[in-house]
Amino acid sequence: MVRLGDADGARFTTRRLVTAAGLAAQACAAAIAPYPAARIPKRHLGKGNYFALSGLKAPFRRLIYPPPIPGALGTHYRRDLGGVARFGPDLQWVEEEEYRVDPARAESFYAAVRRFWPGLPDGALTPDYSGIRPKIHGPGEPQPDFMIDDPAAHGVEGLICLFGIESPGLTASLALGEEIATRLRA
Ligand SMILES: Cc1cc2nc3c(=O)[nH]c(=O)nc-3n(C[C@H](O)[C@H](O)[C@H](O)COP(=O)(O)OP(=O)(O)OC[C@H]3O[C@@H](n4cnc5c(N)ncnc54)[C@H](O)[C@@H]3O)c2cc1C
Structure with a gap:
């Protein structure tokens, strides 16, 4: 019943x-x-943040998936149907469901994206959106x-x-x- x-x-x-x-x-x-x-x-809540590329054309036509990071697939690149380039998701362990994208996380995004796109200009990334993964493992596991x-x-x-x-x-x-x-x- x-x-x-x-x-x-x-x-x-x-x-x-x-x-x-x-x-x-x-x-x-x-x-x-x-x-x-x-x-x-x-x-466990594994938040994933995304940043978008603003003021520039999407640099690649295809998905780019770099090797995974510990605990998640890692920051990848995609161009959406409207032609906007997006990067993400990263992995941020959080205690409660909240979806604000902290602009301060941009720094780690520049580092991650420049591993496969060294030409990413300073100031080109803007906070976009986030999602939360329903993880059953915690940090470091x-x-x-x-x-x-x-x-x-x-x-x-x-x-x-x-x-x-x-x-x-x-x-x-x-x-x-x-x-x-x-x-x-x-
Ligand atoms: C940032 C991020 C990036 C991701 N990227 C990828 C990716 O690139 N590739 C990939 O394959 N997957 C990706 N995923 C994972 C993918 O989104 C999930 O695996 C998928 O959505 C799981 O589907 P689901 O139906 O199990 O759960 P959900 O999509 O979470 O759906 C659960 C549903 O259950 C409903 N529900 C909850 N409680 C109740 C209740 N008591 N009664 C009735 N209904 C209820 C909710 O309203 C919801 O509609 C990503 C996830 C995140 C967060």
């Missing part, structure tokens, strides 16, 4: 339930009565794989809970879907 938290107190029954709640994954699992609380991994918690692990029939679906979770989404379908059929 799944009870929804809406005004009508709607409820329904299902034999299968998959939770994929991103930053709310831990809260979601904690709200599932028989789910063993001890299995819920600690949530090795990045684990996605956590797909199935009945064999937690004992609740028909339930799969996903944790730590951070980058490259979008790229991996079809593979994740296939894996989950396979486990639900097992």
Whole structure:
């Protein structure tokens, strides 16, 4: 039985339930009565900031992905459909969800971008936007794989809970879907 938290107190029954709640994954699992609380991994917030190139044409047509940094994929380059060049995301560990981009982080961006584009002029980067990765590892710890918690692990029939679906979770989404379908059929 799944009870929804809406005004009508709607409820329904299902034999299968998959939770994929991103930053709310831990809260979601904690709200599932028989789910063993001890299995819920600690949530860490890995904010990723972006800076945009202003006043200049995008320097490259293709994506540039330098080698990963510890704990994340690292600052890469992309040109969006409107032709704007963007750099990011970096990795900033934060304690709460807040999305302001600190202009002071520009300094580390100049250093990161000049590793693959030495010609980046001073003053060309402006704060753009940010996102927060739902990490299940903290600073200095090795990045684990996605956590797909199935009945064999937690004992609740028909339930799969996903944790730590951070980058490259979008790229991996079809593979994740296939894996989950396979486990639900097992
Ligand atoms: C800065 C940054 C850069 C990234 N770059 C890349 C990249 O280049 N390539 C890549 O592959 N991936 C990237 N990712 C990762 C990618 O965005 C995620 O892996 C992907 O969005 C995960 O999808 P999801 O559906 O699991 O979670 P989310 O997209 O977070 O969606 C979770 C959903 O659950 C909903 N929800 C939460 N609680 C409840 C509840 N109680 N009831 C119902 N719904 C609920 C939320 O509203 C939300 O809609 C990046 C992430 C960040 C933060």
